[in-house]
Amino acid sequence: MNVKKLKEAVNYLKDQLGKGLSHTDIWMTADGQSIASYNSKPKAVALFNQVTNQLAGALANSEDEYVELGRYYIIDLIGDHMVIVLYLGDFQWGILFNKKDVQLGMLLNVVIPNIIDIFEEAIIE
Numbered sequence: 381m382n383v384k385k386l387k388e389a390v391n392y393l394k395d396q397l398g399k400g401l402s403h404t405d406i407w408m409t410a411d412g413q414s415i416a417s418y419n420s421k422p423k424a425v426a427l428f429n430q431v432t433n434q435l436a437g438a439l440a441n442s443e444d445e446y447v448e449l450g451r452y453y454i455i456d457l458i459g460d461h462m463v464i465v466l467y468l469g470d471f472q473w474g475i476l477f478n479k480k481d482v483q484l485g486m487l488l489n490v491v492i493p494n495i496i497d498i499f500e501e502a503i504i505e
Contacts, residue, residue: 385502386416389495393475394418396491400481402461406473406499409433421476428465428474436467451496466492468499 386406394401405417405425412429414420436449452466460480464487466473473495477487 381415382502383415385498389498389502390416390418392498393491393495397475397477397482397487400477400479401475402478403476404474406471409470409472415471424476425474428463429472432465432467432472452492464492466496466499468496468503471499471503473499 390404390406393404401418403417403419403421403424405414405420407414407425407429409429409432412426414422414425432449432453435453439447439449442448449467451468452464455463455465456479457463457476460478462477462479462484464475464477466475
């Protein structure tokens with residue numbers, strides 16, 4: 381794993397979301413330990429790690445073969461905030477942002493595919 385490249389991905393996210401980005405962490409699914417972050421929130425990481433694991437497990441037990449957790453999920457929060465959690469197998473990436481300050485279309489269609497590409501390069505190295 382190339383942690384320097386992960387930090388580059390976090391910096392790219394910061395550049396793209398600007399003041400709209402509140403917090404972001406990349407963590408290991410196995411233990412919920414953050415390995416790259418901006419304004420890290422360890423308690424939130426631990427909670428979202430549990431939520432993701434429970435959600436993935438519940439969906440995997442569905443009788444419908446197409447009902448499994450994909451690359452990410454989005455939660456609308458109070459106070460104009462949203463969180464996106466990228467589910468990347470052994471790793472997860474949580475992004476908390478103010479939806480008034482971020483263009484959701486740009487985030488979903490440009491930024492997230494780019495950070496997933498950077499992330500995948502980092503875990504290969």
